[in-house]
Amino acid sequence: MVGERDEAEERKPSSDEAHSAFTPPSGMDQVPAPEDGSTTSEFAVPRGLSPESTQETDHSAFDRPRTYRARQVPPAFTPAEGVPIVKLTKEAPWQDRMRTLLRMPVGDRPVAEVVQRHDESGQPAVPRVLDLTLRIGELLLAGGEGAEDVEAAMFAVSRAYGLDRCEPNVTFTLLSISYQPSLVDDPVTASRTVRRRGTDYTRLAAVFTLVDDITTENTDITLEEAYRRLAEIRRNRHPYPGWALTCASGLLAGSASVLVGGGLVVFFAALIGAMLGDRLAWLCAGRGIPEFYQFVAAAMPPAAMGVALTLGASATNWEIRPSAVITGGLFALLPGRALVAGVQDGLTGYYITAAARLLEVMYFFIAIVMGVLIALYLGVQLNAELNPDVALQAAAGRPVLQICAAVCLSFAFAILLQQERSTVLMVSLNGGVAWTVYGAMHDTGGISPVASTAVAAGVVGLFGQLFSRYRFASALPYVTAAIGPLLPGSATYFGLLGFAQNRVNEGLASLSTAAALALAIAIGVNFGGELSRLFLKVPGPGRGSRRAAKRTRGF
Numbered sequence: 001m002v003g004e005r006d007e008a009e010e011r012k013p014s015s016d017e018a019h020s021a022f023t024p025p026s027g028m029d030q031v032p033a034p035e036d037g038s039t040t041s042e043f044a045v046p047r048g049l050s051p052e053s054t055q056e057t058d059h060s061a062f063d064r065p066r067t068y069r070a071r072q073v074p075p076a077f078t079p080a081e082g083v084p085i086v087k088l089t090k091e092a093p094w095q096d097r098m099r100t101l102l103r104m105p106v107g108d109r110p111v112a113e114v115v116q117r118h119d120e121s122g123q124p125a126v127p128r129v130l131d132l133t134l135r136i137g138e139l140l141l142a143g144g145e146g147a148e149d150v151e152a153a154m155f156a157v158s159r160a161y162g163l164d165r166c167e168p169n170v171t172f173t174l175l176s177i178s179y180q181p182s183l184v185d186d187p188v189t190a191s192r193t194v195r196r197r198g199t200d201y202t203r204l205a206a207v208f209t210l211v212d213d214i215t216t217e218n219t220d221i222t223l224e225e226a227y228r229r230l231a232e233i234r235r236n237r238h239p240y241p242g243w244a245l246t247c248a249s250g251l252l253a254g255s256a257s258v259l260v261g262g263g264l265v266v267f268f269a270a271l272i273g274a275m276l277g278d279r280l281a282w283l284c285a286g287r288g289i290p291e292f293y294q295f296v297a298a299a300m301p302p303a304a305m306g307v308a309l310t311l312g313a314s315a316t317n318w319e320i321r322p323s324a325v326i327t328g329g330l331f332a333l334l335p336g337r338a339l340v341a342g343v344q345d346g347l348t349g350y351y352i353t354a355a356a357r358l359l360e361v362m363y364f365f366i367a368i369v370m371g372v373l374i375a376l377y378l379g380v381q382l383n384a385e386l387n388p389d390v391a392l393q394a395a396a397g398r399p400v401l402q403i404c405a406a407v408c409l410s411f412a413f414a415i416l417l418q419q420e421r422s423t424v425l426m427v428s429l430n431g432g433v434a435w436t437v438y439g440a441m442h443d444t445g446g447i448s449p450v451a452s453t454a455v456a457a458g459v460v461g462l463f464g465q466l467f468s469r470y471r472f473a474s475a476l477p478y479v480t481a482a483i484g485p486l487l488p489g490s491a492t493y494f495g496l497l498g499f500a501q502n503r504v505n506e507g508l509a510s511l512s513t514a515a516a517l518a519l520a521i522a523i524g525v526n527f528g529g530e531l532s533r534l535f536l537k538v539p540g541p542g543r544g545s546r547r548a549a550k551r552t553r554g555f
Contacts (some may be wrong), residue, residue, distance in 0.1 A: 126188055128223050129161045130177055134192040135230055136207060137168070137175045142197045143204040144341055144476060147350040150175070153208075156215045161223070172356035199337070200418040201477040206233045208474050238418050242282070248415035249332050250275040252484070253302060255409035257328030259402055259435075260490055262321055266309075270328035273305035277329065292367045295333060299371025302329020307379035314384070323493070326372065330489040331409070335364045336521070337417070337480045343522030369496060376500035399439055406435035406485040413481035423477050426467060430482035434460045438486060449513075453486050454520035454527075460486075461528025469532075479525055488517035 137154045141147075147170045154168040154177060168177045176191035210229050213219045221229075240248075253274030254267040262270065277298035284294045302325060309322030342357030410431025414424045434456045441452035464479035491514035498507025 125223065126163065126179060127190070129158060129163055130179060130188065130190040132161075132223060132226055132230070133157045133166075133168070133177055134175055134190055136211060137170065137177075138192050138194055139203065139207045139230075139233065141170060141175065142194050143200060143207070144197075144337055144480075145204065145474060146341055146348065147171075147345045147353045148348045149474070153211050156211055160214045170350070170353065172353045199416070200238055201423075201474075201480075202239050202418050202420050203233055203236065205420055205423075205473050205477065206236070239421070240415055240418060245416060246275050246278045246282075248412040249278040252409055252412035252416065253325075253328040253332040255328075255405045255412060256331035256485075256489060257324040258405040259331075259409065259485060260324050260327050262324030262328065266321055266324045266328075269305050269309055269322070270302060270325045273302035273325060274329055274332045276301035276305075277332075292363055295364050295367035296371040299329065299333055299368045300375055302326055302332075303372045303375030304378075305329075307375055307382070307384050310379065310384040311382060326376075327489045327493045330368065330372070330492050331484065331487055333368050334487045334489060334492070335361050336483055336487050336518075337476075338364070339518055340480065340483065340522045340525050343519065344526050347523070347526050368492075372493075372496050373500055376497060380500050399443070402439065403432050403435055407432040409484045410481050413484040414477075417477070417481055419477045419481065423471075427464075427478050427481045430460055430463050430467075430478065431485055433463070434482055435485040450516050450520050453517050454524040456486055457483060457521045457524025458528035458531065461525035462532050463528075464525075465529040465532035475529060479529075483521050483525060486517075486521050488514040491517060 133154045136157055137150050140150045140153055145153075150170045151168045154170075154175070155166060158166040158168070158177065158179070163179050165181065166177055166179045169175070173194050174191060175194070176189060178187050178189040180187040207230075210226065210233070214221050214226060250271035254271035257266045257270035277300065280301060281294040281298040284297050285291075306322045306325035306329075309320060309325060313320045313322060338357055338361050342354050342361060344354075345351075345357060346354030407428050411424060411428040413431075414427050419427065437459050438452045438456040441447045441455060442449050445452075460479055460482045461475075464475045464482065467478040468475035491510050495507045495509075495511035495514060498504065498510055
């Protein structure tokens with residue numbers, strides 16, 4: 001008994017002995033303990049197994065594994081036809097080349113080719129290049145250029161001076177640009193605020209010429225030269241004096257009154273009313289009054305002139321169509337330029353800028369409504385017989401006179417937009433073509449006015465884009481003035497007159513028609529510009545492919 005107890009005590013482990021769940025139980029073959037100082041690894045080949053080859057050879061992380069089989073290879077990330085190469089043809093305008101790069105991911109963009117030379121160190125002066133880029137973008141955005149075109153211009157200038165990893169960002173009042181030299185360096189960001197806006201397409205064309213020269217290899221423009229030319233563009237006076245702009249405003253209103261059925265007397269009445277409204281708006285601007293009230297003041301004289309002619313015709317039994325005077329005055333005030341730019345920004349994916357532009361259009365429209373309604377309400381209280389249907393019925397039977405009026409209207413609109421003299425004739429003819437298309441579809445073919453307006457605006461956008469590519473300039477000077485004859489002046493007047501005569505339902509229906517016509521103009525112009533790319537060679541990754549500007553897929 002004593003001997004058995006001693007054997008059990010020998011088999012019993014001591015209290016300080018280490019235990020493991022993987023220790024073989026007693027009675028099994030024990031694995032010898034590793035020698036002191038030896039190391040083991042969980043990736044070591046277990047004992048009892050031997051690799052296929054025990055030869056010591058050099059291996060690389062890029063070698064094929066021994067179990068690799070070509071038939072069992074997983075699908076490759078690279079497509080079978082290879083990665084498409086982005087070909088930026090030098091013959092294409094810089095707008096198309098930069099727009100193509102902006103719509104690509106940052107990692108897929110090719111390395112920038114330094115077009116302009118730098119100082120003696122050979123390195124770009126980052127703060128000065130960013131400042132120059134922002135100043136150019138400020139002039140373009142203040143002149144009414146679309147957000148996508150402003151970003152393309154900023155991107156083109158920064159790449160021309162060697163800053164390839166730049167990301168411009170444009171909103172309605174703020175421009176910013178960020179440059180990161182490499183993935184491990186801190187980015188440099190600069191911004192600039194647009195305080196004032198003005199309509200001067202001559203200055204806009206000069207900025208486009210400067211950007212085109214900067215991005216051209218054959219033209220050597222240093223930073224100092226670019227700053228000097230930019231300062232000259234800022235200091236340049238407007239191409240037309242103030243009295244010419246006032247006369248152009250009167251000519252625009254008079255031509256619009258003839259376009260909707262007015263005669264010679266109505267033409268001069270609309271001309272005088274629009275000129276009085278323009279001078280009144282200039283007086284308010286000189287006193288620092290906000291632009292909203294300037295539109296209210298400018299809308300009152302043409303409407304008051306129409307009411308006065310209506311009262312005079314009723315007293316003397318004079319057959320005249322004074323309602324066309326009010327309609328012509330509305331043509332001179334409707335913000336077609338801001339409307340087209342706002343819808344274009346929305347269609348190209350810049351929703352914040354588009355919402356801000358359309359909100360500005362709504363405020364201007366409300367101001368016009370207030371000014372006209374004040375005059376119409378006074379006319380209704382004085383028993384003025386306002387019947388615009390008579391004027392429109394008479395307007396349908398004189399197509400040649402209407403086409404001439406449309407050309408004159410576009411000519412006056414181009415003067416108001418401060419366009420270059422070399423582009424005025426071309427855009428005037430474009431406006432005449434637009435009205436011809438509209439009259440052929442609506443008056444002759446009996447097609448809906450909204451559809452006819454959209455097609456005519458598409459023709460304007462198509463021709464305007466082709467003209468701009470031919471001149472390597474912005475498309476706005478060739479488009480904005482040409483849509484003048486298509487503006488919904490008559491529908492707007494019908495709606496306001498309905499409200500003044502307590503016919504709310506008819507007024508709302510007419511204003512809805514005016515809104516539909518305005519959207520048809522904006523969408524038609526944008527679609528015509530996109531349609532022109534079918535006839536142009538646009539750079540991109542492969543034949544016929546072009547990245548869309550849409551940022552989302554709708555889900």
